[in-house]
Amino acid sequence: MSDFKPKFLRPSNTVSYLDKNESTFVDTTTFVYNKYVSQSIETQRRRLPIFDNRNHILFLLEKYQTLILVGETGCGKSTQIPQYMVEAEWPGQIGICEPRRVAAISLANRVADEIGALVQSDSIGYAVRFDACYNKPKIKYMTEGILIRELMTDPLLKSYSAIMLDEVHERTLYTDILMGLFKKILKKRNDLKLIVASATLDAKFLKDFFNLGCQNNKETSTILSVEGRQFPVDIFYLSDPVPCYVQASVDTALKINSSKEPGDILIFLTGVDEVDRATRLLIEHANNIEESGQKKKIIVYPMHGSLPYHDQLKVFKSAPDNHRKIVVATNIAETSVTIPGIVHIIDCGFVKLRWYNVETHTDSLILLPISKASANQRAGRAGRLRSGKVYRLYTEEYFDKMPDSTPPEIVRTNLTSVILLLKALGIRNILNFNFPNRPPIKNLKSALEILYALDAIDINGELTKPLGFNMAEFALDPMFAKILLNSGEFGCSEEILTIISILQVETIFTKPSTGNSVIKARIQKRLFEVEEGDLLTYLNVYSGFIQSEMSNEFCHKNFISYKSMKRVLEIRKRLEKVLKNYGIPIISASGSSQLIIKCLVSGLFPNAAYLHYTGVYKTIRGDIELHINPDSVLYTIPQPQWVIFCEVMHTKKLYMKDITVIKDEWLLELAPHFYYKTS
DNA sequence: GAGCACTGC
Structure with missing residues (x-):
């Protein structure tokens, strides 16, 4: 690895890893082998990093209206906090919003297991589109869109005593809409608590956003950081930039393979084309390896969204004996899909993002350098079972110049649906809405123009009756x-x-x-x-x-x-x-x-x-x-x-x-x- | 001759 110089992402954890229990960590898309299956669920829950903070969290929730919770994936926040609140006899429902359906469903199933109840019972349930609970479970996991739809009939969320917004660092369209709406709801409902869970260090921004600065100069929001269960990941940068990151990713994967390091490899590229090219090159090498009878055989899988479902499933299988698995993926592997057993990450440093161009009313798919947050998220895909390594196909100087975070979806999307939704929720003046990041005025204006042309709003910007209201439905x-x-x-x-x-x-x-x-x-x-x-x-x-x-x-x-x-x-x-x-x-x-x-x-x-x-x-x-x-x-x-x-x-x-x-x-x-x- | 990734009663 002579092209790379090592650098540690964070100091090695001082905790002993022997006690780590992977099973308690809920993966949203895959299952994880539970080697502690004989342990009681209670013991497993107590092993989670968040358990040490249990009483402190409950205390902060009494004292503050909004709790910003910074914790890496796997610290147990999404499954444990709702249970702590039920154990502390919080009234009403506790709702948890996830950006993805699989996450909502699998978290609900996990918690049902832990409390020994059926999922979709009175104590625990989930609601996603086309698959909803019809009762009102004490703990309810749902997709963000479901809660927004619930706000249409119950603007103050009266049946809930607390809502947790999960994975806020992803800043999906609906996360931002909910954040803006909550700023209003929290003012009207002093007894409603909000937990904002984020994996990155944007906590100060979130705390300031939700600090309503009420009476007595008392802040209404606070921050708590919880240590994750991540193993350390060594980071390697290129000493000089490479002309082609596809070729470089293939070379790096083969170098890892010829080294003594065990473990599967995950390569991040930007599109189907690149994934196919890299896969082809690697398969050629795989065939050479087979023919020459070398020991270090590799098995290569492409992974992207337009792959048939059946082919997507292949990447979850573990490699045959004497083989190393190499998965070549698009950004799908950054958040949506968790591939088990990955030890080495190769990160090309780019991503394709959809970006709305208001001048031409068109969407563009543009190639952009990823953010630091994204680079760390990719790195974090290794180091889940043991310490990992990430090979960044760019220099350290380049990393330092990357933006801290990816622009939230709301600033780069066509806003017609968003505005129709907000109008239907009673937000009359869109320009005054508390967007955590304000979308460009031009985009807001253009969306209002289209809604007016469709007769959904009148000349004053009011939703038309019944057409506008019906459209929003x-x-x-x-x-x-x-x-x-x-x-x-x-x-x-x-x-x-x-x-x-x-x-x-x-x-x-x-x-x-x-x-x-x-x-x-x-x-x-x-x-x-x-x-x-x-x-x-x-x-x-x-x-x-x-x-x-x-x-x-x-x-x-x-x-x-x-x-x-x-x-x-x-x-x-x-x-x-x-x-x-x-x-x-x-x-x-x-x-x-x-x-x-x-x-x-x-x-x-x-x-x-x-x-x-x-x-x-x-x-x-x-x-x-x-x-x-x-x-x-x-x-x-x-x-x-x-x-x-x-x-x-x-x-x-x-x-x-x-x-x-x-x-x-x-x-x-x-x-x-x-x-x-x-x- | 071409396709980042999610989501919604």
Whole structure:
């Protein structure tokens, strides 16, 4: 490892590791082998680092309204604090908000085990979309979105005596919205306690944010740090920058492999392309190793979000005897997926982030250096079973220049849904809302303009009745909500329900990446394709699926994801229920694609483009140059003159996704307030 | 000829 110089992330822990008990540490996505299975649960709970702080935490919760809890993953905060509060006979419910579904569910199951109760009982339960508890459990784990939805009917959260916001350092969109809302709620409910759990050292910022500075000059928030159960991780930096981090990551992995160090390797790269390249290079070497009969064999797995579920599961298996596992992953492995047994981390130092560009109304996927917090989070993926090592493919000087934290999602996203939500929650003046980090004014303004064009708010910025209120109910992009609400009048609500539901899942097609099946998948897809575009093609897939009586076989034969289709059915059922509640008739267009498309235009009209004589598409608002995504059914047929699209993503070019062919006069007919004809 | 990662009654 001559290119690297070692540096310690933190001084070695002074605690003896012999007593460490991995089992008590709840992993959100994987299970962990419990080698202390014979120990009583009570003993296991007492071993957690947080146990020493039990009484202090309860004391601080009496004294302060908000407790900022800094603790690394695995210190037990998410599972233990709610139990401490129940043991101390706190009244009402204790709610814990997680950014991910799996986390909410697995934490609830873990606590149910510990207290010897059934999950979804009166003492412990969880609520995530499409899988909710119907009682009011004493301890309730939920996703952030669920609590926000609960706020719509119970603005002061009267049934709760305490809420814990977990993983706040991730600063998801909903975390920031909840933080802003809580600042208001805490003022009105002096008896409600808030625990803000974060893994990074942004505690001072959080404490100041939640200090309401009430009477008697007494602060209302305080900080407590809890030691984690992490083993030390040695950090190595490059002494000189490398020209290509993909190649460097492969070289480093092979160097680790030829060294004496045991343990699996996790490589962080930025995208599918890089992951595939590195995987290919490593597999070539793996074959060489096999042929030369060397001892140090490796087994390589790619890991990213668009990999079929079945392939994703492979990375959790432990390597065969005499093999070392190397996982090449995107950022999915930073928070969403925990791979057991990792000892070595290779960190390229970059990430792809979605960033909304308000000038062009498009999302960009941009390559950025990661933050220090992110680099440490990646490093922390090693050192969970024994001490680990992280190889950073950048210099120490470079690390020092990295930003402390990644910009929160709320400052880099399209805000139309957020503002509709806040308005529905009674926040009249969005500019005065207590965002922990204020999104750019331009983004707020642009979102208000779109909501006004959709008739969700009036000229004074007030939510319209009933349209605006009804739109907020859906938890959909406001454009889609509008389309759904119009679909009764257009006489095509059956079809619109299907289309919108399909647009809520990432993709309904499975995409084989290698072999004959790549061609086969394309041929099968052709069977569903229509010249009207992607959305009506989806409609055909859905009809086929229903006609097959929702058979797994139909999906398999046609390269359609059964898992996605099942979810589409769930979402569709939910949306249909909301529509029926509003008295909107559920009727079919009986084959008239024109009705369906006009209904789509009635909400998607801001996303219209025309074919310029130069052969590229241009938006009408803003004259932005757009291209058809190669995934679209319109990619291979003659280019239509006018289209609407659901999304634009800037990667190599600006690509429109989910495109539908329209007639230009429909824009004038259905959105006369938005478009007018020159000449 | 192309795809960071989550989520919602």
